[in-house]
Each structure stands twice: as structure tokens, then as C-alpha cells.
Amino acid sequence: MSIQAQAVIGALYGDEGKGLMVDRLAAATPGGVVVRSNGGAQAGHTVVDPAGRRHVFHHIGSGSFAGASTHFSRFFVAHPMLFLDELSALNERGAKPQISSDPRALITTPFDILINQAVELARGAARHGSCGLGFGETIERNLQPQFALSTKDLFRPDLHARLVSIRDSWVPGRLAALGIAALPEELAAVLADEITIAGFEADCAAYLDHVTLWPDRRLCERGAVIFEAAQGLCLDQNRGAFPHVTRSNTGLANIRAIAAEAGVTELDALYATRCYTTRHGAGPLKGEVPTLLGVNVVDPTNAPNEWQGSLRLAPLDLFTLREAIADDLTSDRSGIAVKAGLAVTCLDQTEDGFAVTDQEEVIRLDPAKAAPDIAGLVGLPLWAESWGPRRRDVKLYLEAAVASLTTQ
Template identity: 80%
Template sequence: MTIEAQAVIGALYGDEGKGLMVDRLAAATSGAVVVRSNGGAQAGHTVVGEAGARHVFHHLGSGSFAGAATHFSRFFVAHPMLLLDELAALDALGVKPETSSDPRAPVTTPFDVIINQALELARGGARHGSCGLGFGETIERNLRPEFALSTKDLFRPDLQDRLVSIRDAWVPVRLAALGITALPAELAAALADETTIARFQADCAAYLDRVTLWPDRRLCERGAVIFEAAQGLLLDQDSGGFPHVTRSKTGLANMLAISAEAGITEINATYATRCYTTRHGTGLLKGEVPVLPGIKVADPTNAPNEWQGTLRLAPLDLGVLCEAIARDLALERGGIAVKAGLAVTCLDQADDGFVVADREEAMQLDPTKAAAHISDRVGLPLCAESWGPRRGDVRLCMDAAAA
């Protein structure tokens, strides 16, 4: 018996239009459940509804406008403090997504945020581009069983004691390991504030009121699965340019592991890329330029900010794109079939004759023919191209063929 799932994966450094592609898939899929397969609240997937409402999805799946439910997999890092704000923002738009979580999903505490921000501030001009939300620090802490905190632990009668232990025993050890001897005044005050734990416990209680515990192995009972990856393949913890990577697997790996538990036998994956390349923070960006020839970059989501700085730009390098996708598709699949296709986004921002890099040479492409050329170079069928920020701006192409 074949049980299929769909997937959207960022092919480069993130910000490739994954939210738009998930929204499009969810609108075409009855009873969809969007599964967050990696990352956490540091994701920022923008969706503009057909009526003009705009939301940047951090926790909730990007299919929410289309009526899809959301599921946090065991690889997703929950952030109760921020989830409640996002739910309130969606409530104001009349969107109330049903939400579930695998009991094993790690949970971010205020102390992970404090350590994360202290580390980035200490790096000064050499910041890695973290969002300062504690994602990587949550992963690090959960490597220590005595300090680990997952969604199921939020029901523990000794939750307060566990949080006190994290504050009093884990934080000093972690700061010392990072070489941080003193915290900035604001962070030090938050760490010392005795109400910090009480406020967090209240957030956790409210989180549990809105999120149903549901194991990944029963995922297909929730609906037709659409995996939504966060970040991009070139930020993968195993294959990205260390140390400027995220603490998660950004491509097929987690999806395959979840599928094995849930009995999913086939994944139809869409790899998304802009028609140019962007990156936040430090790290390699091949062909980086201050201004992109033939591109009018429009990106209100990624405005310059304190933690990630200014969005960096480069022409799309077709060789880099091809290698990143090929590496992901070469993963051991454990008998799960994978079909793959390509989606090219932001074509509405390209003038006639915009530039991409192909075999170390600059090539000018006509935007109306660019997606087909890019997909041909990658060796995948073109499944979608976008000419604007809304679902209706996406042109659907042929179904992805087997990879």
C-alpha cells in the first residue's frame, strides 16, 4: 500500500519561498496537515493570503491560511513564549489552525534565549546570524539528559524544579564553556528575576491548552502530510559550511525518519530556490555582490535587524544549486521512494536579461524562460514558478518525475 506525503525543502540558505509553496500545496490538498520537520521559531515563512492578509509563520505551518492543520515533529523545537503570540496574531486574522506535537519535541526555555543572545553579542561583528531565539542552545542543552526538556515534560509535577536546575546548574556551566564571564545588564536581570520561571510556566500551561500531544507514528491519522522544512540545504548541520550552519537537518533526512515511523512510503519533494541567492549572517556566499544586476529585490520580511544584519545577495549559482540538491537526494532512504521537482520563485523581481552563474560563467536569462533553464541544469522537472507573493501568482508545471 502506497502512502504518499508532499514536502517543500529550501535548496540554498533559506528564504527561498517555502511558505508560498506550502500554501499552494495546502490549498490543493484536502485535509492537509503541515508537518514542521526541523527548526523552530527562528523560521520566518511569509504567506500573503488571497484577500491580502500577510503573516510570517514561525511555528505554525504555512498552510494555515488554506485551512491546514499543523504538527510539530520530534525534530521541531517548540517555543511556548512565542507560539502564543503567533496564535494571537492568527486569531486576529480569523485563522485558528488545529495544532499537535510529538511528545518528544524539545522545548526552548528563557535561559536558552539568554545564553544565545549573550553569545551573539559577545561575537560582536563576527556574529553567526542567529535570530537570538535560543534554538541552538535548546539543542545543546537537550544533549544533557538531566537538563533536557521536551513537550511531554511540561506535564511533569516537578517542572519548576527542572527549570530551577537549568537556571542554577546548566546556565553557569554553559556560559563558562562559551567563555562568557559576565552577561549584559538586561540579560543578567532576566536571569536573576525570580518571576522568569513563573511566567514561563504560565506560557507552558497556555501552550498545552492549544497543542494536542500526538506521536509522529500516528501522523497519517491527522491528514494528508505536507512536510515543511526550515532554513536551507546549505545551512544543514551535517553538510553546510560549519560553523555557520543551523543545528538541524534541513532536507530529506528528518522527513525520511518521520516517514519510517508513520508508515509513509513515498515523498514528493519540491526543492525551492529564488532566481537569485540570499543569505543572512556570516559565512560563505559565492559570488556575493552589493547589488544584483537585473534584479529588483523586494523582501519586507528580511529587513535589516539587530541579530541577522542585512540580507546578503548573489546571483544564483546553478552549480552550487545542483550539488546541494544532488547531495540531499543521495541520502539513504530506507526503502522510502522519493520523487523530486524544482520550484523557482521571485521571478517577478527579475528584469529582462538578469544574471545567473553557470559553470563559473555569467549568463543572462529571460525571466519567462529562466525557470525551465534552471530546472534543466539541476536535472529535475520544473513543478512550479512564482511571479508574485500570493498563491495565485504561482504557475504550476508538470508533476515531478522520480529522482
């Protein structure tokens, strides 16, 4: 029996409209489950709810307003300190998603955040572009078994002792390895305060009240699967420009591993891109310009902040887009049949005369025909295009394939 799943993947540097696409697919897939395949709370996937209010999803799947449940895969990094606020905000808007987690999903502690922020502050103008939420440091700490902390470990009777060990042994050693001789005063106070651990333990207990342990291998029992990737292909730890990358696999690698474990046999991979390029944080950005001609950029989510600065802009470079997707598609598929298509977003922000590039060639596009033109030049079928921030603004050309999910 064939088991089909969908995946939404950012094709460049993140912020491509993944949340919008997941919301649209979830609305077309009653009873679906959105699977977070990488990343953690540093993700920021924006969805406009049915009442017109914006919500930025960090943990919980972006299909929640469409009634989808959420699953945290073994590659996801959960952040109990931020989780409850997000869940509360969703509940206030009428979304009450059922949430499950693979027992192997990692857990961010306050000490991972502390180290992350201390290192970025020490770098000054040479910051790597981290969000300051401890994601990469969580990955690093979990490479050491004696300091590892996954979701299943939150049930351990010695949880408190393990957190004390992380604070008293891991943190000093890690800071020394990073060349940090002394913490800034405010971070040192957090490290020394006993309330830090007590508060975190309370957050973990509350987290477990809302999250059911469920192994990835039984994922398809939860409903039709929609994988929601975080960040973008050009930020992949094995593909992006080091050190300006995320500590995860942002494309098919994690998705196919989860899918193979769950028994998925067919996967539709929807690669999302804006009709221009953005990057939030440090690192190279080909063709970067202060402003884009023919594009009225609207992005209330990526406001300037002390960790990532201001949103950066460039015309969409088709060569970069084409190469990133092609590279992702050549990875080992674990016997899973993969079909790929393109989603082009933010077309409502374009004017006559807007342009994309293909290496050094400038290509001017008619906004009304830009999405199929871009897809054709990239060599993929056009599966979706968006003309605004709401579900109703998305033209989905994958309806037949999506509908088939409910009949498998």
C-alpha cells in the same frame, strides 16, 4: 497500500519561498496536515492571506490560511513564549489551525535565549549569524538528560524544580564552557528575576491548552501530509560551512525518518530556490554583490536587524544549487520512494538581462523562460514557479500528483 506525502525543502540558504509553496500545496490538498520537520521559531516563512495581508510563520504550518492543520514533529523545537502571539495573530485573520505535537518535540526556555544572545553579543563583529532565539542552545542543553525538556515534560509535577535546576546549574556551567565570565546587565537581570520562571510556566500551560499530543507514527491519521522544512540545504549542520549553520538537518534526513515512522511509502520532494540567491546572516556567499543587475529585490520579511544584519545578495549559482540537491537526494531514504522537482520563485522581480552563473560561466536568461531553463540546467523537472507573493501567482505543474494525495 502506498501512502504518499509532499515535502517543501529550501535548496540554499533559506528564504526561498517555502511558505508560499506550502500554502499553494495545502490549497490543492483539502484536509492536509503541515508537518514541521526541523527548526523552530527562528523560521520565517511568509504567506499573503486571502485578504492580501502578510503573515510570517514561525511555529505554525504555512498552510494554515488554506485550512491545513499543523503538526510539530519530534525534530521540531517549540517556543512557548512566542507561540501564543503567533496563534493570536492567525486567529485574528480567520485561521484557526488544529495543532498537534509529538511528545518528543523539544522546548526552548528563557535561559536558552539568554545564553544564545550573550554569546552572540560577546562575538561582536565575528557573530555567527544566529537569530538570537535560543534554538541551538536548546539543542545543546537537551544533550544532557538532567536538563532536557521536551513537550511531554511540560506535564511533569517537578517542572518548576527542573527549570530552577536549568537556571542554577546548567546556565553557569554552559556560560563558563563558552568563556562568558559575566552577562550583560540586562541579561543578568532576566536570569535573576523569579518572574522569568513564573512567566515561562504560564506560557507553557497556555501552550498545552492549544496543542494536542500526537505521536509521529500516527501522523497519516491527521490527513494528507505536507512536510515543511526550515532554513535551507546550505545551512544544514552536516553540509553547511561551520560555524555558520543551523543545529538541524534541513533536508530529507529528518523528513524520511518521520515518514518511515508514519508509514509513508512515497515522497515528492519540492526543492525551492529564488531565481537569485540570498543569505541573511554571516557566512560565505559565493558571488556576493551589493546589488543585482536585472533584479528588483523585494523582501519585506528580512529587514535588517541586530542579530543577522542586512539581507545579502548574489546571482543564483547553478553548480551550488545542483550539488546541494544532489547531495540531499543521495542520503539514505529508509525504503521510501523519492521523486524530486524544482520550484523557482521571485520571477516577478526580474528584468530582461538578468543572469545566473554556473561556476564561472555567466548565463543570461529570459524571465519568461527562466524557470524551465534553470530546472533543466539543474537536472530536475520544473514543478512550480512563482510570479508574485500570493497563492494565485504560483504556477503549479504538480497538480496531478497533488490531486492523487486525496485518493490514496
